[in-house]
Amino acid sequence: MKLKFGSLAALALFASAAHAQSSVTLYGVVDSGLLYQSTSAQHAFAPKTVGGKLFNGNAGSIFALKDGGIYSSIFGMKGTEDLGGGYAANFKLQGSFNSSTGQTGLNSSATAAAMFNQVTTIGVSGPFGKIDFGRQFAPMAYAMAETDVRNAQYFGSTLTAWLTMNTMSGWAGNNTNAQIGALYDDNAIVYNSPSFYGLSTALEYAPGGVAGQIQGGTRESAILKYSGFGLNADAVYYNGHDANPYAYSNPPTAAPATGLNNNRFVYFGAKYTWHGFSVSGSFANGRNPANTNGVPKPYAVSGDFDMWTGGLGYRFSPALEVTSGIYYLKDNRNNANQSNAYVIGADYSLTRRTQVYAQAGYVSNRGQMNQELIYGTPVAPGRNTTAVNFGLRHTF
Template identity: 60%
Template sequence: MKLKVTATAALLACATGVHAQSSVTLYGATDSGLLYQSTSAASFAPNAHNTGKVYAFKDGGIYSSFWGMKGVEDIGGGYKVNFKLQGAYNSGTGRLGLASTTGATALFNQQTTVGISGPFGAFDAGRQYAPMSYALYDTDVRGAQYFGSILTAWVGMNQAAGWPGTNTNAPIGALYDDNALVYRSPKFYGASVALEYAPGGVAGQPQGNTRQSAVLEYSNYGLNLAAVYYNGHESSPADIAVPTGKNDNRFYYLGAMYTFHDFSVSTSYGIGKNPANANHADYEMVSAGLGYRFTPAFRVTSGFYYLKDRNNSANHSDEFAVGAEYSLSKRTLTYVQVGYVNNKGTMNQTIVYGQPVAPGTSTTAAMIGIRHSF
């Protein structure tokens, strides 16, 4: 009898342990390469001068170098509580990445979330990637990489709208959002929805510095579809300092990617504008991409990205990029990238994220690098 009681107690302890299982993981990646660019500029200003050719050690040919910690606790009934702390760093200098505020840095500048997931889907609170960033990734053959992709085209749209590149408060859409509350639904026959609201916390001004977005996605049978609506208030640092609830950030996006065996094709259309002053910022973005995986370890991707100022047809930009990636192992990837952009008027669409080009002229860039994940 004593043996049976002891065994039962042990089983109950094990069952309790299953529901209380938790883990913490350290993870990240280092991405470094050598970059050549035929033009450069000291800033993203539309009248910046061409400072000449650039030969440089560059962080982030595929994506930024980053590190983080994440944890999950199983609380039973199919529910889990989780957290994630993630920050970018420059692999060449060890410097931390940008924060939302100009001139400031943050240890975890990409994600600082706590949340819960279960049969209902997932809910996360804190600084995090805006849901629209996943939609861009899922509908671009180039995977929204830091070199010549839908991401750099979207950044080019923001630069044309006046983004100085010194903070993460972009005037059109968002890559990250502070104080964000994001719900992601389960997939239903391949369809899912993500809803975001970021309260501004401005006394006496409910709309001040707020963000709202909705993303509808479908993923099944090799087809990815995405529709994005993003709306923001007080997107510039000057407006944030004195928030009035001005609606000055609007982004619409439709994208699709289809993969059949080893061949992939993508296309998208987006509009970004300042609803409070559409005569100042109203842009159109079109993309197309092709890719082929020759072996499980080797693939080639290409993309074309077009930007147009809908207020001034003289301002437009065409960009083409191609890249080859080879996996040396499960965690280590080598790559070669080549890109060309032809900026007209005051346009200054970049080829490489964070690397200014001379506006109103053509630029060629090439990069070779290695990315290791841990």
């Protein structure tokens, strides 16, 4: 009996010790505010001619409760277990939702929603770095945020300028499978190296899993980073096959995977911070390497764009920061399509978890360009547009 009792006690002690080295965290963010925008469009993609008439023109001004003035509202859980020797097993499940309606966010399939539509990863970390498997943010998304004074936020940033490259290339905005680059990738294997004197790298490969087509739906990318002495600098190369498997139709219909190399994005950006001042700049090119015919019908755009950005910010106190940015886009095969977006915003932390913000933007769209000011609210193509957003963000 004593032996059995001692064994049970030892087992309980071991289980307790194992539990102490593991953790699971539930977390989330709710971000909601009021938005006014002077023009709008029914769909995110560029205008096209249907039956001799222009489709997707100006639908008028809009005033709405808007989720995601800074970033989307999210809910998730993450956990880690100490494996010993400096190694750990990790998992993360994270999904976005619309705080205005309660709807869950989109995934890579057209019009389909998913509970954990942003991150579903399992991986291992240790002295070698970190490797994760599953749906996750593409490394290029972090690179854009790290080198933009406005942190690639949902209102007026490198993110919204990059999204415009996608809408102008035919992406309808009803899934997360972009035409140029990627915010999320399914089936992704991502390795992040340790930092060596400020230098690090992120490598990604995502097999497509298409039967009979080894290149079908594949993705690969490489990021080189430097961080030190107030400077963040990133270089990005992203390449994809069958970038968005949906035909140009409304609603979009699935097109078969061909293995076509049709998604290329390169980006060079830097941000420098000194005594509260921040300045950033970047250049990017996004294109379809397989498109050798210029402008694809029925759209009056080429799918080959340059993006130039500049930003300036100042942190007045630990609680208050003001940021501003200029975002220029140009269609390389149709000079009539150009746009400039000008954005300014301020955020103030009431507490460690609660933040208020105000931001405003103006975009000059020329030709058929439709650079948007806030993710999820398309602007009218070829029209100058003003937007103002006030909101509250709480982290838990």
